Amino acid sequence: MTMKLPYYPGCTLKTKAKNFESSALEVAKSLDIELIELPRWNCCGVVSSIVSDNLIEHLAPIRNLIRVQEMNEHGLVENENRLVALCSMCFNVLKRSNLRVKENPDDMQTINDFMYKEEDYEGKVEVIHLLEILRDMGFDKVKEKVKKDISSLTIAPYYGCMLLRPKSIAIDNTEDPKIEKDLMMALGARTVENPFRKMCCGGHQTVQDKYAVARNTHTIINGARKAGADMMITSCPLCAFNLDNRQKLVKEAHPEFEHMPVLYFTQVMALAFGIDEKYMGFEDNYIDPRPLLREKGLLKAVSHKE
Amino acid sequence: MVEKKSQKIGVYVCHCGGNISEVIDVKKVAAEAKKISDVIISVDFPHMCSELGQQMVINDAKEKGLDKVVIAACSPQFQGPTFAKDLEKAGLSPYVLEMANIREQAAWPHYDNHEKATEKAIDLTKMAIEKARKDDPLEKGELKIGNRVLVVGAGIAGIQSALDLADAGFKVTLVEKDPSIGGKMAQLSRTFPTEDCATCILSPKMAAAGDHPNIDLKTYAELQDISGFLGNFSVKIKHKPKYVYEEKCVSCGLCEEKCPVNITSTFDEGLSKTKSIHLPFDYAVPYKYYIEADSCLRLIHGGDTCGLCQKVCPKDAIDFNMVDTYEEIKVDTIIVATGFDIFDAKEKPEYGFGKLKGVINGMQMERIIVKIAEGVILKELGKKIAFIQCIGSRDKQIGRPYCSRVCCMYAIKQANLIKKMDPTRDVYIFYIDIRAFGKGYEEYYNTAQENGVKFIRGKVSELIEDPDTGKVIVKAEDTLNRQMIEGEFDTVSLSVGVGPNEGTQSIVEMLKLAKSADGFIQEAHPKFKPVDTLIPGVFLAGMAQGPKDIPDTVSQASGAAARAIALMNQGKYYYDPLFAFIEKDKCNGCELCIPSCPYDAISMRDGKAEVNHVICKGCGVCISYCPENAIDMNLYSNEQLLVEVKNAVADKGDEPRILIFADDMTSYRMIDSVGTAKMSYTANSRVIRTPASGRVTPELILRAFYYGADAILIAEPEEISSPYKTSFKEMMKNYNKTLSIMKEVGIEEERLLALPFVTVMLVKFVNTVNGLNNLANKLGPIPKDKREKLVENLKERLFGVRNE
Amino acid sequence: MSKIVKITKEAAEFLNKIEELSGEKITSCIQCGICSSSCPMVNEMDLMPSQIMSMTILGQKEEILESKSIWICASCFNCKVRCPRELDLAKVAEALRQVVLRTATDKININDIPEDEIMELPQIAIVAACRRLTN
Ligand SMILES: Cc1cc2nc3c(=O)[nH]c(=O)nc-3n(C[C@H](O)[C@H](O)[C@H](O)COP(=O)(O)OP(=O)(O)OC[C@H]3O[C@@H](n4cnc5c(N)ncnc54)[C@H](O)[C@@H]3O)c2cc1C
Ligand code: SF4
C-alpha cells in the first residue's frame, strides 16, 4: 500500500534545487511513498532563532506544523503526524522549533495565542527527514529497487551540520554518522569516508564572505578526493551550492584543483533505480556529473537535454 | 509506647557561636518552648557542643531528673551522636534525645529573613518536643561478630587489604573474577612519580597473598548473591571453569605450544596474540594455565574436535567437562575493592580510536612501554608523539564531569619514559589543566619539562588521518597564545579517564550500596568516614570508591582493613533499635503484611504476625499494608510522625505551608547541604525526617492535608541508590493511591509531589520547594470541607474490598 | 606595550546581559579551547571562539562587538557538541550579534551584492544571511 506523507519542500527546492525535488519525488514513488506537498506552506524560518527572548521567529515554522494537522483533518493523509523534509536546513529549523514548543508548554501557549486566527498547534507533529524514512523502512527495500549497477562509482557522503547538530535533532550519531553511507551501499555504490564529512561548509556565510566559504569547500573536496572518491553526495541545497558552485572560486585560486561533482543523494538513487534522466536534473548541477557518469557507462552517450 | 503521665523535658537552644543567633532570636525560641507543658528547663547557650554545654545537659539530666532532652542546634547528622553519648553518661537512654535542626534548616537557608527564620525555628523546636514526649527509652541492639572477612576484587587495593587483615590474624576470603590477581596495576610499566617498575613492587605482594595461610584465594570466581548482615553475611560464589586443574598443572607450557587457536591478548590490550589456552600473564598468581572457553575449538564444537592440549599435557591436568560450581560461605565483614575500567574511547568517535592506525589509548601505551623494555615491539611509536588529555573525563557531553586524577600523571610518566628511551623523539602533551597534586608530583612534572616534553594548553577536538602518509593530524588552539597550531604525528595516545566497572555495579546491586553522582560507590561520609559505607560491616577500598592513584589506593586499602579490624576486635556491634513491630492485640492475622517485606522479616506465629528484629532493616514499607494499623516502628512511630505533622502546620497563619518528608539517608542530608550552601528557599517549608520514603503511608499524607498542609513533597533517593530494596516502588504506590483519593475529593493533584534525589541535587530541591510554594499561593488554601472529606472512611478507601 | 583591561561595573553588566540573552552560563567556560579547534571558520576569525568567552567574562564589550568573529560564526554547532561544559557558543555569538543589530545596524546590505551573484545564490542562503546578519 502506498505510504502517504505530508511533505515540506521549502523555497529552495522550488527554485535553485528543483533537481533535488524532482529526483526525490520520483524515487519516493518507486518506493511506494507519496510525498504530498503541504498546502499553503510558508517559509520555514530558515535559521532557528537561538536567543532566549525571541519567540516570534518560531511562528513561521510552527504555522507549517499546523498545516499538517489540517491535512489530517481534511483527509489528505490519514493519521499521519510525520512531516517529511528534504532540505536539511528546513528540517533542522522545523524540528528545533517543534522541540522548543513541545518542551516549553508556556512557549506553545504564547505562540498559539499569538496566531489566534489559526487553529491551535497540538504538539503532535514529528519532523522527519527523508533519509530517516528510508532507513526506517529498511535499506533492503531500497536495494530491491536497484536496476543499474553503480559499483563503479566511489562516493563520499557529506553530512554537514544540519542533520547532526545540535544533538537534540540529530538523525544519526552526531560524531559518527552512517546513514548516507548505508544508503549508498544499499544502492550498490562504493563509499569512502571523508574526514571532513561533518565539517560545516560555511552555510550562509557564502553571502557575506564567499572566499571564506570557498576555503572550506577546498578542504572538504580535497578530503573526499584524497580518500579516493569521484563524487560527493549531500542532502542540503545550501551545502550543495557551497560545495558545488564555490568550486569555481577554488579553481580560480588554485589552478591545479580538480573539480568534483556534488550530487543530491536522491539523484544517485534515481540513477540506480533506472529512473528517466529528466528527473535527475543534472543540468542544474554546477559541476556537471554527466561526463563522469558517461565515462563509467552509467549514462547514454549523449542525453537529450544537452 | 505508653506515655508517662507527667514527664520532665529539658530544652536547650544553641547559638552556634553566632551561626544561629545572628539570624534567629534564640531567646524567643527558648521562651516559646518554655510555655509548653512538661518543659521544665528551657535555656539558650553559646555552644551546646562545648565541654560546658555538654556538662550542663548531663548535670541537669541527673540533678533535675530529666526524662527527655531536646536540643535545638545543628543537624542531628553532626552532633546527634555526641549528645546521645551525654545522655548515656547521665544514665538515660540515648533515644530520648531529639534535635531540632534550626541551623541547617532555619538560620542558614533563611538568613535573609530573620523573622520567618525565627518562626520556623520555634516550630521545629515544638515538633522536636512533641516527638520527644513520645520517645521510648529504648536500648541499643547488640550483635556478635567473628573474624571472617570477604575481600571482593584482587587489584592492589584488595591485595593490600587482604594482607593487612591476614597478618593481623583474620580469616580472609579473597575473590577475584579474573584468572589471576593483580588488577590493573599488573599491566602498568612503571609508576609515577618514582618510576619504580610496577611488576617489581606488585609481584611480591601478589605472591604473599597467594601463599598466606590466612588468605583463601578464589580466582575466576564471581559473587552470585550476598544476604544477611554484619556478623552473619552469606555469600554465594560461582567458580567459572578454567578447564585446567590448578593442583595438577605445572605450567610447562606444552599445551600452549600445540594449541592451534590464536586470540588477541586482553592483557596486552589487543596489541599481541596469545593462544586459547594460556597463562593470564607472565607473573600471574596463581601461575596456572586456563582455557578461554569462547575461543577453544573443543569447547565450541564438542565431540572429538581438537583436544591437542589435553593430548600433550604430561600431568593430565586438562578436563573439558568442567562446569560452573557454586559454594556458599559465611563472613562477618566485607571489603569491596572492585576497581575501575578505563573509558572506552570509541564513545568519542571523533578521536578515531579503533579506526585510525596511529591512535592508541593510555593503557595500550603502558603495554607498549613494558614490552619495549623486554625487547618486543607491540607497535612502532615513531618519532613524533602526542598525548591528548581528559579523554572521557571533565566532559559533560558523555556524562563524566569529574577529573580522573591519574591521567595527567600517567601521561607525564609515559612521556618521560619514551623520551628517555629515545631523546630524539618529539613529544607533546595537549592538556586543559595539569593536575599534579600528590607528593612529589609537581616535581615530577618539572622533570618532564626538563626532559623536553612540550606542554600545549588546549584540547584537541578531533583526529584525522592523512591517507597519503598515514600520519595523524592534530589541530588545537594554543590557548595561552591564542593561536591555532597543527601538526602531523606518528602516534597519538589518548589519555583516557577512569569510570566504575561492571563488577562494581553488580556488587552495588547485591549489597544495595549507594552510588555518588559519578557512578562510583558512595562512602558513608566524605570526610570522616571515607572507607565506610552506609551498611554496617561493609567497607571500601581503591578505585571502586572513586578515581585515585596507587598511593591513595593503598592507604585506603589499609584504612579499610583497619576499620574492619576495629569492628571485629570488639566482638560485638551495637546498633540502633530501628525496626518495625506488631501490636499483637490489633493484628487480625490477615497476613497482608507478610509479602510486603522485601527482606522476609515478617512471619506468622500463633495466628499473629511477628517481625524478626535482626532481619528487619527498618524501612517501614510494611506499615501501609496493614488495614488494622497494627504495625508500628521504633524511632519513627505513627504517633510521632503525626504530632510532628500537626505541629508543623499549626501556626501557619495566612501563609501556605509546605511539608517535606525527607528520607534520612539522602534527602535529609541534601537539605542540610542546601542550608550549608546558604541557598535560600521558602521559609514556609517544614521538614519531617523519615527512615525511608516508603514509610510515608497514604494515611499520613492525607492527615497532613487534613491538618492544614497546602502542598507536600516526598523526597527519596533515586531508585538505583536507595539503601532499601523496595522503598522507592512503595513510595510511588502510596503516592498514586493518595492521588486517587485527592482526585475523588477534588483537590489539585499538583499539591502532592514524590521525587527522587541524589545528595547533590541542591538546585532541584530549591526549585521544587519554591515551585510548590508558588503553586500553593496560586491555588489558594484548600477548603475546610475538602480537607475533612480526605480522612473520611479512610480504612474503607485505603483497603477497600481487601478488608471485607 | 602590554594591554590593561580595567575591571568595571559596566563589564559585569555586559556579561549579565549576554548570559541572559544567550541563556548560557558563560562563566562556566574552562578555556579548554576545543571550541576553537572544532570551529570550521576559525581560520577566518580575529578572535578565537574561546576568546569570545573569556573576553565576555571580562566584559570587553568594544573589542568583541567590533570583532569579525561574531559575524563569521556559521552557527554550525560543532563547538556546542564538543564543549566539555556543553556551552552553546552559537547562542553566545547570536546574542552578541543581536546587541549590535538591535541598535539598528546591519552587517550586510543586500543591495551591495552584485545582481549576478544574487541570481546564483540559493534562496535559503540569502534569507539565512539576512536573518543572522541584519536587523
Ligand atoms: C593507564 C594507567 C596508568 C596508571 N599509572 C599509574 C601510575 O603510574 N602510578 C599510580 O599511582 N597509579 C597509576 N594508575 C592508577 C592505578 O592503576 C590505580 O590506582 C589502581 O590500579 C587501583 O587499584 P584497584 O585495586 O582499586 O583497582 P583494579 O586494579 O581495577 O582492581 C580491581 C580488581 O577487582 C576485580 N573485580 C572487579 N569486580 C569484581 C567482582 N564483582 N568480583 C570479583 N572481582 C572483581 C577486577 O578484576 C580487578 O582485578 C594508572 C591508571 C591507568 C589507567
Ligand atoms: S587528571 Fe588530568 S587528564 Fe585526567 S581528567 Fe584530570 S585534568 Fe584531565
Ligand code: SF4
Ligand atoms: S497486616 Fe496487620 S493485621 Fe494483617 S497480619 Fe499483618 S499485622 Fe496482622
Ligand code: SF4
Ligand atoms: S518492611 Fe521494612 S520495616 Fe517492615 S518488617 Fe520489613 S524490613 Fe522491617
Ligand code: SF4
Ligand atoms: S569549548 Fe566550552 S569550555 Fe572549552 S573554551 Fe570553548 S566554551 Fe569554553
